[in-house]
Amino acid sequence: xxxxxxxxxxxxxxxxxxxxxxxxxxxxxxxxxxxxxxxxxxxxxxxxxxxxxxxxxxxxxxxxxxxxxxxxxxxxxxxxxxxxxxxxxxxxxxxxxxxxxxxxxxxxxxx
Amino acid sequence: xxxxxxxxxxxxxxxxxxxxxxxxxxxxxxxxxxxxxxxxxxxxxxxxxxxxxxxxxxxxxxxxxxxxxxxxxxxxxxxxxxxxxxxxxxxxxxxxxxxxxxxxxxxxxxxxxxxxxx
Numbered sequence: 001x002x003x004x005x006x007x008x009x010x011x012x013x014x015x016x017x018x019x020x021x022x023x024x025x026x027x028x029x030x031x032x033x034x035x036x037x038x039x040x041x042x043x044x045x046x047x048x049x050x051x052x053x054x055x056x057x058x059x060x061x062x063x064x065x066x067x068x069x070x071x072x073x074x075x076x077x078x079x080x081x082x083x084x085x086x087x088x089x090x091x092x093x094x095x096x097x098x099x100x101x102x103x104x105x106x107x108x109x110x111x
Numbered sequence: 112x113x114x115x116x117x118x119x120x121x122x123x124x125x126x127x128x129x130x131x132x133x134x135x136x137x138x139x140x141x142x143x144x145x146x147x148x149x150x151x152x153x154x155x156x157x158x159x160x161x162x163x164x165x166x167x168x169x170x171x172x173x174x175x176x177x178x179x180x181x182x183x184x185x186x187x188x189x190x191x192x193x194x195x196x197x198x199x200x201x202x203x204x205x206x207x208x209x210x211x212x213x214x215x216x217x218x219x220x221x222x223x224x225x226x227x228x229x
Binding site: 003034036038040045046047048051052057087089091092093099100101102103104105 | 146158215
C-alpha cells in the first residue's frame with residue numbers, strides 16, 4: 001500500500017498562490033473522482049478542505065480549489081494568508097483492499 | 112451538532128491489547144462510513160480501518176489480523192480492538208466520519224494517544 005506522493009514542503013508570500021500536487025496511480029487518483037484534501041494545524045485534528053476532487057465543504061473559503069489531471073491531483077490556494085500555514089494531506093479511494101490511501105503530507109510555509 | 116469523542120488510549124507493552132472507543136453524537140454511526148485514522152508522532156496520516164454502513168469492514172495491511180473495527184448501534188459508538196500491539200503502532204488515533212460516502216472525512220474526533228513501549 002504505497003502512499004500518494006506529495007512534495008514535502010511548499011512556500012509562498014501573503015497574497016500569492018501556491019499549488020500542492022498529489023500523484024498516485026490509475027488504481028486510486030487516476031481511476032476515481034474521490035480525491036480529498038485536508039488541512040492540519042499543529043496539535044489539531046485534520047479539517048476537510050476539498051472532497052470529490054474539487055468540491056468545497058460549507059465554510060471553506062473559495063481561495064481553496066482542487067483539480068485533477070490523469071494520476072495527479074492538485075490543491076491550489078490563492079491569496080495566501082498567514083493562517084493557511086499548516087500541513088496539507090491528500091487522500092483518495094483506492095481499489096486495493098485498503099479503501100483509502102493518504103499522501104505523505106506537505107508543509108506549507110507562508111513567508 | 113456532530114461530535115466524535117475518542118477514549119481508551121494509553122501506555123501498553125508490546126504484545127498487549129487496547130480497545131479504543133469513539134462516542135458519536137448528532138448523527139447515527141450505523142448510517143455512515145466510519146474510519147479510524149492514525150498519526151505517528153511527527154509523521155503523516157495513515158488510514159487504519161473502515162466499517163461501512165452495511166457492516167463490511169476493511170483494514171490496512173499493517174494492522175490486518177491484529178485490529179478489529181466494530182460498532183454498537185445502541186450506544187452510537189465506534190470501536191477499535193487492537194491486539195498484538197507493536198512499537199510502530201504508537202500514534203494518535205482519530206475516528207472520522209465519511210458523511211457523504213465519497214471516501215472523505217468530514218468530521219474528526221480530537222484523537223487519543225496510544226503508546227506501545229516497555
